[in-house]
Amino acid sequence: MRVLLEYMIGDRVRFISHLDFMRTIQRTIRRAGIPVAYSEGFNPHPKLSFGLPLPVGVTSSAEYMDIILSSPMDTEETKDLLNTHLPRGIAVTAAVGISPSAPSLMSLIKRADYRITLDTALPGLESGIQSFLQQAEIPYDKPGKKGVNRINIRDSVFSVEAGRDARREILVSMKTGGSSSVKPEVIAEKIAELAGVEAHVKMELTIHRTGLYMHYDGRWVTPLMLKEG
Amino acid sequence: MNKGQIDRLIGQVSKPVRYMGNEYNMVEKDPASVEIRFAFAFPDVYEIGMSHLGMKILYHLMNEREDTYCERVFAPWPDMETKMREANLPLFALETKDPVSEFDFLGFTLQYELSYTNVLNMLDLARIPLLARDRTLDDPFVIAGGPCAFNCEPLADFLDLVALGEGEELIGDLLDVYKQWKSEGGDRDAFLLRAARIPGIYVPKFYDVEYMDDGRVKAVTPNRDGVPSRVVKRVVKDLDRVYFPDRIIVPFMDIVHDRIMLEIFRGCTKGCRFCQAGMIYRPVRERSLETLLDLADKLIRSTGYEEISLSSLSTGDYSRLEDLVRDLMARHWSERVSLSLPSLRLDSFAREYIEQVQRVKKTGLTFAPEAGTQRLRNVINKGITQEDLSRSLTDAFGSGWNNVKLYFMIGLPTETTEDLEGIAYLARMAVDCYYGVEKSKREKGLKITISTSSFVPKPFTPFQWEPQDTIEELREKQHMLQKLLKLKHVDYSWHDPETSFLEAVMARGDRRIGQVMLTAWQNGARFDSWAEHFSLGRWMDAFTECGLDPYFYAYRKRDRDEVLPWDHIDTGVSKAFLWSEYMKALNEETTPDCRLSCTGCGVRRLGEGLC
Numbered sequence: 001m002r003v004l005l006e007y008m009i010g011d012r013v014r015f016i017s018h019l020d021f022m023r024t025i026q027r028t029i030r031r032a033g034i035p036v037a038y039s040e041g042f043n044p045h046p047k048l049s050f051g052l053p054l055p056v057g058v059t060s061s062a063e064y065m066d067i068i069l070s071s072p073m074d075t076e077e078t079k080d081l082l083n084t085h086l087p088r089g090i091a092v093t094a095a096v097g098i099s100p101s102a103p104s105l106m107s108l109i110k111r112a113d114y115r116i117t118l119d120t121a122l123p124g125l126e127s128g129i130q131s132f133l134q135q136a137e138i139p140y141d142k143p144g145k146k147g148v149n150r151i152n153i154r155d156s157v158f159s160v161e162a163g164r165d166a167r168r169e170i171l172v173s174m175k176t177g178g179s180s181s182v183k184p185e186v187i188a189e190k191i192a193e194l195a196g197v198e199a200h201v202k203m204e205l206t207i208h209r210t211g212l213y214m215h216y217d218g219r220w221v222t223p224l225m226l227k228e229g
Numbered sequence: 230m231n232k233g234q235i236d237r238l239i240g241q242v243s244k245p246v247r248y249m250g251n252e253y254n255m256v257e258k259d260p261a262s263v264e265i266r267f268a269f270a271f272p273d274v275y276e277i278g279m280s281h282l283g284m285k286i287l288y289h290l291m292n293e294r295e296d297t298y299c300e301r302v303f304a305p306w307p308d309m310e311t312k313m314r315e316a317n318l319p320l321f322a323l324e325t326k327d328p329v330s331e332f333d334f335l336g337f338t339l340q341y342e343l344s345y346t347n348v349l350n351m352l353d354l355a356r357i358p359l360l361a362r363d364r365t366l367d368d369p370f371v372i373a374g375g376p377c378a379f380n381c382e383p384l385a386d387f388l389d390l391v392a393l394g395e396g397e398e399l400i401g402d403l404l405d406v407y408k409q410w411k412s413e414g415g416d417r418d419a420f421l422l423r424a425a426r427i428p429g430i431y432v433p434k435f436y437d438v439e440y441m442d443d444g445r446v447k448a449v450t451p452n453r454d455g456v457p458s459r460v461v462k463r464v465v466k467d468l469d470r471v472y473f474p475d476r477i478i479v480p481f482m483d484i485v486h487d488r489i490m491l492e493i494f495r496g497c498t499k500g501c502r503f504c505q506a507g508m509i510y511r512p513v514r515e516r517s518l519e520t521l522l523d524l525a526d527k528l529i530r531s532t533g534y535e536e537i538s539l540s541s542l543s544t545g546d547y548s549r550l551e552d553l554v555r556d557l558m559a560r561h562w563s564e565r566v567s568l569s570l571p572s573l574r575l576d577s578f579a580r581e582y583i584e585q586v587q588r589v590k591k592t593g594l595t596f597a598p599e600a601g602t603q604r605l606r607n608v609i610n611k612g613i614t615q616e617d618l619s620r621s622l623t624d625a626f627g628s629g630w631n632n633v634k635l636y637f638m639i640g641l642p643t644e645t646t647e648d649l650e651g652i653a654y655l656a657r658m659a660v661d662c663y664y665g666v667e668k669s670k671r672e673k674g675l676k677i678t679i680s681t682s683s684f685v686p687k688p689f690t691p692f693q694w695e696p697q698d699t700i701e702e703l704r705e706k707q708h709m710l711q712k713l714l715k716l717k718h719v720d721y722s723w724h725d726p727e728t729s730f731l732e733a734v735m736a737r738g739d740r741r742i743g744q745v746m747l748t749a750w751q752n753g754a755r756f757d758s759w760a761e762h763f764s765l766g767r768w769m770d771a772f773t774e775c776g777l778d779p780y781f782y783a784y785r786k787r788d789r790d791e792v793l794p795w796d797h798i799d800t801g802v803s804k805a806f807l808w809s810e811y812m813k814a815l816n817e818e819t820t821p822d823c824r825l826s827c828t829g830c831g832v833r834r835l836g837e838g839l840c
Contacts, residue, residue, distance in 0.1 A: 015246045017482075020481040020482055025482070026535065027534060030534075030535065032533075044565045056245065087252060088251040088254075
């Protein structure tokens, strides 16, 4: 049985890395007594797979992973058991059964939405967003393993808009994967620059991932759409 | 500074999770609801400190008390220290993020000498006066425990109290006395005087040290009434009755020992003469099989850990090791919990264990012959023969292991060129053992790692009177071994002799070293056990500045009747026993395992029926 989990990462655990999270979930599964399937071999590991890794320091309302069970378990029960045994700050918000043959989350997720909050209000934020959207080409030198790579970050976003607090919040919808993907703070820094903040000024940001989406039948949907039956 | 600001700062440094807290099983209490706040400090980074079993025990033990909230604090890595100083953020505890200066106690565990400058740095970051005599009623009491506390004279000026021996019972006594003092009121000395009457508590300021003109200690004498002339360590009598946590904090980050540590016994009966742990943790006390199996069940359930290690000074000596390994495997195999057996002794190693263990996980095997020849092994009383080693290696290779580490020490008393050649001989023998195993039974890709550390004479051991080899001598020996060990399948690694030298100075230091330490710290010394931060030059300058000679501490042979700076501390093992062991060492005579018959070390004095 394959179970898809949606979970949130809260403020009090926002500094854990993706590897830290994977270790945590494996131990949570053991504490909770979830009948997870293990791989064969000398170093057996539980059959888990994850969506898009969450950057260190970023919180999230909706992350996804799936787990293969060696024997069936009610999805609600799975969710409740995990929540009882997860560290405070991490919680499973939904669990659904999905087809064992469904493609991997990693390959399905194409869009990540973020809410970026600036510590200090920036009066020109909205105009910065407008000028970001108006440009066709916004070059950025992306650091990579073989030196920097010049990319166009205008290409890496689907949409950008100001949030409820228009002088502090940026809502950005970003493409995931591919060579043009960048960290959300890169977009925020560019917008701030376009709004008149000097490029070398380090801004204090709070970044929250609001959702991850896949494209299905001409719409953006969450991976929970994979639910069987 | 509020939590949001602290979080902001944490987000700017490497490995922020070190300072985050909030791990599973972290204890949360309302600080306003307790009478005592205790900050348990490990003077190194999180991933090292969190690997320490003693801290886990005392943390959960203290938090069992409703009147106490124990929190944790580790040494901030230099990038974090810089940020904290820039932002004027004082050292805070992981649980509440409150400044540790507001706590009643700041307790350090002293696991190695090269962490001492981190103690000073943490006090400074906490804004607690470094010198105990400068502290007021507004400051916490600074207490230290752990193996290095037995000779904590170099830190004496910075500590209010020292806890000697096992803390489980002592800490309760101390907290009770503190509560009483707090309710009655009084100055700091009033509490310290009461605390000094608790067995195992040493208050350095209540002892005066006199020196002779040549720099040796003349006498250490109490300067108050009601203070014992010798402080005897605390020992827990029954390991089945003493507290052991059934839940422990599960860190998010990958720490050094990221597993359940099941403490199977304390003490060691082998009597290796270089080994301080083997002397100061006497006598041997085992936990019963039933208790251990029960604890393992509970700990796996409460942590979800995927690995258990059996913890002790000499795991192979546990009287029911076979049963324990078999039962643990049988119970937890279905949950894929693996078992690792560290510090396995050669002479008790058996093929069956190897096969049991590899059912789940196959890590490298480690053997510690410590010396290259039988003669030198007799000197240090390491009762392993070449035949033992050869048989164990052949067994291991025959069971599919191909990665073996052999640990040795160089600079041991009476060592000659022949002993170093013996190390290379054993390396070649290991290769031969491998090729002696039928080709179909052995795993391809043999790797033998020979690792040497440099001998550091430690207080409370038979070698406490011995000089250390000089840095130059150790380097020469390492060069020689590099040449001797240029062998196929063999790698050689060694320790920096400069850090071993400083370790030797601190280990047998007296109170005057405190000034040197303060100077070195002011000149930037911290994280001395980390090669990238250690600078011997900084320390040598500090010695010059303070007018003290480090060679006096590291390289000098002591006389039998010399008053040692730690003679007023009683570990149970008598000085007379240590001297007789020292003499036997020089005569290349061995002393049998004291499980076979009592060797009269003196520890029996500490209690009826202890051993």
